[in-house]
Amino acid sequence: MRQFTKGFAALALAAGLAFAQGAAAQGTLRIGMTAADIPLTTGQTDQGGEGMRFMGYTVYDSLIEWDLTSADKPSVLIPGLASEWAVDAEDKTKWTFKLREGVTFHDGSPFTSEVVVWNLDKLLDETSEQYDSRQAAQGKSRIPAVASYTAVDEYTLEIVTKEPDATLPYQLAWILMSSKAQFEALGKDWEAFAATPSGTGPWKLETFVPRERAEMVPNTDYWDEARIPKLDKMVLIPLPEPNARAAALLSGQVDWIEAPAPDTIPAMTGNGFVISSNAYPHNWTWHLSRVDGSPWNDIRVRKAANLAIDREGMGALLGGLMVPAKGFLPPSSQWFGEPTFDVRYDPEEAKALLAEAGYSVENPLKVKALISPSGSGQMLPLPMNEYIQQSLAEVGIEVEFMVVEWNQMINLWRAGAADPAVEGSESINFTYFIQDPFTGLIRHLSCDLIAPNGTNWGHYCDPEMQALFEQIKTTFDPAEQDAVLRKTHEKFVNDALFLMVTHDVAPRALSPKVKGFVQAQNWYQNFSSITME
Amino acid sequence: MFSYFLRRVILMLPVAFGVSVICFMLVQIAPGDPLTAIMPVDATADEQAAMRAVYGLDKPLPVQYAIWIGNLAQGDMGRSIASGRPVAGEVFGAVNNSLLLAFSAAVIAFPIGIFLGFLAGYFRDSWIDRVVTAISIAGVSVPNYWLGIVLVIIFSVNLGWLPSMGAGPGGSQDWSWDWLHMRHLVLPAVTLAVVPIGIVARTVRALAGDLLTQDFVQALYAKGMSRGDVLRHVARNAAATALSVMGLQLGYLLGGSILIETVFNWPGSGFLLSNAIFQRDLPLLQGTILVLALFFVGMNLIVDVAQAAIDPRIKRS
Numbered sequence: 001m002r003q004f005t006k007g008f009a010a011l012a013l014a015a016g017l018a019f020a021q022g023a024a025a026q027g028t029l030r031i032g033m034t035a036a037d038i039p040l041t042t043g044q045t046d047q048g049g050e051g052m053r054f055m056g057y058t059v060y061d062s063l064i065e066w067d068l069t070s071a072d073k074p075s076v077l078i079p080g081l082a083s084e085w086a087v088d089a090e091d092k093t094k095w096t097f098k099l100r101e102g103v104t105f106h107d108g109s110p111f112t113s114e115v116v117v118w119n120l121d122k123l124l125d126e127t128s129e130q131y132d133s134r135q136a137a138q139g140k141s142r143i144p145a146v147a148s149y150t151a152v153d154e155y156t157l158e159i160v161t162k163e164p165d166a167t168l169p170y171q172l173a174w175i176l177m178s179s180k181a182q183f184e185a186l187g188k189d190w191e192a193f194a195a196t197p198s199g200t201g202p203w204k205l206e207t208f209v210p211r212e213r214a215e216m217v218p219n220t221d222y223w224d225e226a227r228i229p230k231l232d233k234m235v236l237i238p239l240p241e242p243n244a245r246a247a248a249l250l251s252g253q254v255d256w257i258e259a260p261a262p263d264t265i266p267a268m269t270g271n272g273f274v275i276s277s278n279a280y281p282h283n284w285t286w287h288l289s290r291v292d293g294s295p296w297n298d299i300r301v302r303k304a305a306n307l308a309i310d311r312e313g314m315g316a317l318l319g320g321l322m323v324p325a326k327g328f329l330p331p332s333s334q335w336f337g338e339p340t341f342d343v344r345y346d347p348e349e350a351k352a353l354l355a356e357a358g359y360s361v362e363n364p365l366k367v368k369a370l371i372s373p374s375g376s377g378q379m380l381p382l383p384m385n386e387y388i389q390q391s392l393a394e395v396g397i398e399v400e401f402m403v404v405e406w407n408q409m410i411n412l413w414r415a416g417a418a419d420p421a422v423e424g425s426e427s428i429n430f431t432y433f434i435q436d437p438f439t440g441l442i443r444h445l446s447c448d449l450i451a452p453n454g455t456n457w458g459h460y461c462d463p464e465m466q467a468l469f470e471q472i473k474t475t476f477d478p479a480e481q482d483a484v485l486r487k488t489h490e491k492f493v494n495d496a497l498f499l500m501v502t503h504d505v506a507p508r509a510l511s512p513k514v515k516g517f518v519q520a521q522n523w524y525q526n527f528s529s530i531t532m533e
Numbered sequence: 534m535f536s537y538f539l540r541r542v543i544l545m546l547p548v549a550f551g552v553s554v555i556c557f558m559l560v561q562i563a564p565g566d567p568l569t570a571i572m573p574v575d576a577t578a579d580e581q582a583a584m585r586a587v588y589g590l591d592k593p594l595p596v597q598y599a600i601w602i603g604n605l606a607q608g609d610m611g612r613s614i615a616s617g618r619p620v621a622g623e624v625f626g627a628v629n630n631s632l633l634l635a636f637s638a639a640v641i642a643f644p645i646g647i648f649l650g651f652l653a654g655y656f657r658d659s660w661i662d663r664v665v666t667a668i669s670i671a672g673v674s675v676p677n678y679w680l681g682i683v684l685v686i687i688f689s690v691n692l693g694w695l696p697s698m699g700a701g702p703g704g705s706q707d708w709s710w711d712w713l714h715m716r717h718l719v720l721p722a723v724t725l726a727v728v729p730i731g732i733v734a735r736t737v738r739a740l741a742g743d744l745l746t747q748d749f750v751q752a753l754y755a756k757g758m759s760r761g762d763v764l765r766h767v768a769r770n771a772a773a774t775a776l777s778v779m780g781l782q783l784g785y786l787l788g789g790s791i792l793i794e795t796v797f798n799w800p801g802s803g804f805l806l807s808n809a810i811f812q813r814d815l816p817l818l819q820g821t822i823l824v825l826a827l828f829f830v831g832m833n834l835i836v837d838v839a840q841a842a843i844d845p846r847i848k849r850s
Contacts, residue, residue, distance in 0.1 A: 036808040037616055046571055046615075133587050134571065134617050141576040191617075209704035210618060211808075212800050237798075239698065240808070243682060244798045247697040251689035407565035407813050410574050414581075443575055455575040 027232035027532050029514065032239040032248050032257040038214045041197045041205055042190050043178035044123065044135035048376055049433060049523040050258065052174075054236050057524050058216060059106075060176035060199035063097060063116065063157075064169045066435075068518075068526040071278055074334045075522040077169055081111060081177060081200065082157075085169065087476050092164035093147070099155040103223045106198040109181030113151035118180045120149050130183060132190050142174035166476045170436035202227045202528050203234065213237050227528040230516070234527060246509075249273065255511040255532070262319035262380065265509070272512050277505035278519040279323050279332045281435040284379055286369060286388075286427040286499035287444065289417035290460040294426050295365055300353040301397075302496035306343050307350035308395040309388060311502060317383050321507045325500035327493040328441075329434060332521065335441075337486030339493035343500055350395040364398040370425040375406035377431040379504055385429060388501065416451025417458050427499065428457055435523055437481075441488050442469050445497065465491060537841055541834050548830050553605070556822040557598050560815050570615035570812040588614060590815075601819065611816040615809075620820035623805065628787070628824055630705050631794070631801030635786035637718055638725035643779055646730045650737025651768075657742045665734055672731025678792035681724040685796070688720060695719050698798035705800050721797040725790055729782040736778045740771040773844040780836030784829040 031054070039051030043060055057065070065080035081100050088094035103111040121128040123139040124146065145165040150158050161168055182198035183190070197205050202222045208214035214236040218229035237254060239245040242261040248254045250271065260268060265275055288296035295301055311324035326343050329336050351360070359365040371385045372378060389399040402425050404412060412422050413430050422428070434440035443449055446469050447461035468488040475481040492498070510517065513533045519525065568576075568584055576584075585591045589600065604611060610620035646669075653665035689697035701707065701714040708714055744750065744767045753763045791803035798804070802821055809817040 036811070040617070048573075133584070137568075137572045137576070137580075137584050141573055141580050194617075209706050210616065210623070211805070212699070212704035212706075237699070239798055241795050241798065244698050244796060247682075247685045247689055248798070251685070251693060251697045253689075253696055253698060405565065407569050407811065410569045411564065411566050413574065414578075439575070453578050 027230075028235060029231050029233070029256060029527070029530055029532060030235040030237060030254040032237050032245045032254040034240055034242075034245070034258050035238050036240040037211050037238055038208050038236065040134060040138070041194045041208065041214075042132065042135055043119070043176045043197075043199065044139040044174075045176075046134075046138055053524045055205075055214070056176055057201065058203040058234075058527065059197060059201045059205050060178065061103075061201050062173050062175050062177065063099075064173045066173060066520075066522050066524055068520040068522055068524060071518050071520060073521070074281075074332060075520050076334070077173060080173075081116075082172075087166075092474070092476065093161045095159045095161070095168060096152070097157040097159065099157060100223060101155050103200050104221065105179035105182065105200050106204045106219060107179050107182045107185070109179055109198075111177065111200055112154050113157040114154075115177065115180050116157050117149055117151050119175065119177050120146065122178065123175070129188055130180070134190070139175055143171045145171055163473075164476075165473045166481055167437045167442075167473060170438065173436070202229055206233075211238060227526065229528045230531045231527070249509055249511070252511075255514055257509050260507060260509040262317070262321060265319045265321070265507075268509050274510045274512060274514070275321075275507055276510055276517060276519050277321055277507040278521055279330045279503060280506050280521050280523060281330065281333065281433070281440060282377060282431060282504045282506070282523075283325065283328060283330070283434055283500070284377075284384070284429075284431045284502045284504065285325075285328070286429050286501070287413075287457045288498060289426040290458045291418045294417070294458075295367055296426055296458075298357050299496060300357040301359075301365065302499075303341065304350040304353040304357070304395060305392060305397060305499050306341075306496050307346045307353070308397070309391045309499075309501060310345040312345070314384065314387055314502060317380060317387060318502075321505050322379070323503040323505060325502050327489060328498055328500055329489050329492075330503045333489075334482060335437075335485035335489050337490040337493075339490045341494045341496060343493065347395050354396045359396045361394070361396045364393070364396045366398045366400065367427065368400045368402060368423070368425045370402050370404065370409070370412060370422060370428040372404055372406045372409040372429070375409060375431075377433075377504065378406070378429070379431070379502075381429060384501070388499075413457055414452060414455075416456075419452065430457070431504070433523060437472050437485055441485065441492065442472065445469075445492075460497065538838055541837055545830055545834060549827055552826040552830070553602060553823055554598070556819050556826060557601060558594075560813075560818045560822075561594060563810075563813070565813040567614045567813040567815050570814060601816075605823075610820040613809075613814055613817040615812045615814040615817065620816050623817060624802070624820045624824050626705070627800060627802045627805040627821070628828070630700055630799065631787050631790065631803065633700075633708070634718065634721055634725060634790065634794070634799060634801055635783060637722035638729065638786050639779070639783055641722060642726035642729035642782070643733055645726075646733025647737050647775065649730070650734040651741050651764075653734065653738040654741025654745065655764075657738075657745075662738070665738065669731035669734040669738075672727045672734070674731075675727065677724050677727055678796050680727060681720070681793055681796040684720050684724055700800055721790075721793055721799050724797075725786060725793050729779075729786065732782060733775070733779060737771060737775055740774055741767060744770050769843070773840045776839055776843065777836050780832050780839075784832045787825065787828060 033050055033054060035047040035050050039045040039047040039055035041055055045051030045056045061081050063080055063082035064077050067075045067078045081103060082097040083100045085095060085097045099113055105111060118130060122130045122132055123136045125131055145161040145168050146159060147162045148160045152158050177200060179198035183193050186192040202219050203216040204219050206215045206217045216234045220228060222228045239248055245257040246260060246264040249257045269275060290297055315322055323330055327336055327339055371381055373382050392399055402423055413428055415421050443455045445456055445460045445465055447466050449456040450459050451457050468484065471484045472481060475484050515531045515533050516529045518529060568581055572581060572584060589597060613620055613623055649665045653662040656662055685697045688695045696717050699717055701717050750763060753766060791807050794801045794804040795807060802825060806821050809821060
């Protein structure tokens with residue numbers, strides 16, 4: 001596929017690229033997505049971050065949302081369909097949510113606390129008539145803290161958690177509210193609902209052709225006037241093949257593409273297209289095995305590997321579209337803190353640390369690393385891993401790769417480092433969504449989440465870290481919780497718990513006609529401010 | 534003729550059964566998990582197990598096969614795991630789009646291939662023969678996805694004459710035979726036609742060349758028949774073999790256009806198949822392979838019957 005991409009870029013440049021202007025209606029934005037299908041339209045979306053970005057926070061809202069208005073600062077939680085919330089002063093498992101009044105679904109029905117209960121049942125209560133296994137598959141695992149929920153009055157909701165858990169607001173930011181009235185009007189059939197969905201979001205889904213296109217129009221009655229879309233229409237087109245996406249943009253068939261291949265970027269910028277990018281909570285690491293006998297149990301080896309990689313040099317491979325890692329979280333994260341271990345390129349220091357551990361270029365440490373040739377969010381895994389392999393060899397770490405296809409990689413990630421299926425691999429190159437305390441920090445290293453029961457691939461378990469995770473969950477003041485999160489991340493870095501390589505910057509290529517887009521430091525984006533020139 | 538047709542249809546049944554077993558088992562061999570497409574990667578083991586049970590993936594393979602073939606016999610191909618939509622709708626919609634593309638490519642490729650092949654066979658060992666041979670070798674040798682990209686760069690990106698992707702301005706559902714839609718068909722159909730042009734030209738060249746040296750041709754000339762009439766006899770004699778090659782090519786065009794459909798984002802069976810493979814969407818994969826394989830078997834049947842109609846010797850054998 002890389003040859004394929006290279007060939008395209010070379011040809012594109014040779015051809016001169018006098019790009020053609022397609023005839024587009026005024027105010028219509030056409031987006032080429034990387035997904036192969038239109039994300040699930042019923043509420044909880046599939047297709048990962050892209051699904052939530054284009055079909056989640058567009059058609060639907062959650063009780064608590066991400067602030068997507070600024071490109072300059074990390075995005076934080078803000079009131080969504082809940083205007084305020086608080087945990088009970090005495091009983092820290094009891095939360096009260098005040099819902100926004102006067103909000104209506106696209107079908108005109110009112111949004112009330114009873115509808116929130118109905119939506120939670122949709123995901124959690126298998127006996128309810130609205131239970132939907134497809135949405136449950138996507139949503140249930142996002143709200144592990146929720147034990148029960150009741151509508152106190154029309155606009156007051158109470159949620160009780162299984163144990164005190166201050167990360168509940170982050171969990172609820174995943175849960176999108178579908179219209180009960182629309183479901184009932186369509187004969188209580190989710191398949192019919194998928195064709196004519198109804199949420200409270202700023203966009204209404206007008207039409208969609210599975211696997212081909214979805215068309216959205218503004219919800220002019222949206223409760224947040226600042227987020228009523230300015231465009232006439234937004235069209236989503238699945239274009240999973242990177243070259244097909246690039247050609248569609250260059251030939252004027254779409255105005256915006258997600259994730260342009262780095263090789264095609266010079267051709268695009270040379271013809272006036274704009275590359276939009278920004279730091280966001282994503283990382284590209286090697287998750288290290290900490291099972292007995294793993295060479296990564298030695299902190300000197302972990303630090304040496306982190307010091308052996310010239311991350312700036314890797315930027316050339318990626319057309320500069322990366323943020324060199326200084327830690328597990330991006331340097332701009334509100335939870336980065338002030339770690340004492342400086343993640344940098346220092347091969348001499350790396351060699352010295354390895355010498356202490358008993359290894360050298362002549363007597364290298366041999367490690368086995370699990371990698372995939374492609375995959376969602378994996379950037380350009382083959383050349384990047386080969387780059388790392390070469391960098392590590394230069395200081396005395398010899399890497400043997402085990403290469404598996406992406407779908408199988410996910411299985412091996414779920415299986416964990418001790419599973420025979422990983423064939424003794426001591427690391428896995430897996431990219432992470434690290435937007436909230438749980439997905440960002442806790443899930444990777446918590447003792448109770450050791451694979452295959454959870455997502456702690458490496459079987460790491462450390463009492464001090466576990467205490468920090470507990471503190472995150474029991475610190476209900478947001479500012480104090482942020483301080484604990486910073487301290488936790490400092491430990492991630494100081495103990496060099498991962499091979500921290502780079503962060504993606506969510507590049508997207510836009511036609512110069514697209515105006516007013518502010519790329520938030522988030523996996524999701526706000527499309528309401530956009531206009532077409 | 535009817536008994537011949539019936540015999541061939543009956544012979545199709547074990548082939549279809551074999552195809553169903555192979556395509557069911559084949560997709561089970563590849564490592565991977567269909568649930569990856571519908572659950573967050575960090576769903577817990579319990580949640581995965583519950584979902585596995587919902588889709589019947591926790592049952593032994595023979596049981597899964599029996600359920601699948603049982604449903605199939607009742608016309609139910611199941612539901613796609615990734616999209617939740619009925620497989621039949623997904624597959625037949627995509628096959629429809631692929632048929633459109635395949636027949637368009639065949640309409641371009643077969644007349645050109647036959648014409649070039651005849652020309653080369655008639656003027657064997659002349660410069661015309663060498664030019665046609667060069668064209669047909671180039672046709673079968675050039676990677677067609679590469680050619681597709683080049684055509685996109687020239688005609689879509691550079692000249693802006695033709696669209697580079699999709700099956701119409703509003704998707705394939707509102708397809709109609711007007712220029713607004715047909716312009717989406719031009720580049721993929723031309724790209725797809727290149728290989729069969731080469732193969733058909735080479736086959737017809739060989740057939741025509743051989744037939745023209747046979748005694749009956751000399752006899753026809755000796756009887757005083759005109760060159761045109763002689764060529765008609767040659768064409769009739771070449772038709773049975775050429776037809777079988779073209780029938781197979783049509784089958785390949787339908788099922789073998791994964792790369793072309795990917796390059797042009799054409800919503801056909803190849804595109805569907807490649808996405809189903811990446812997502813390990815077993816019901817969709819099985820359904821698509823089965824339909825394509827049966828189409829191939831059906832194509833063979835049609836070709837055999839047509840051959841028998843053209844050449845009675847085949848029926849007798």
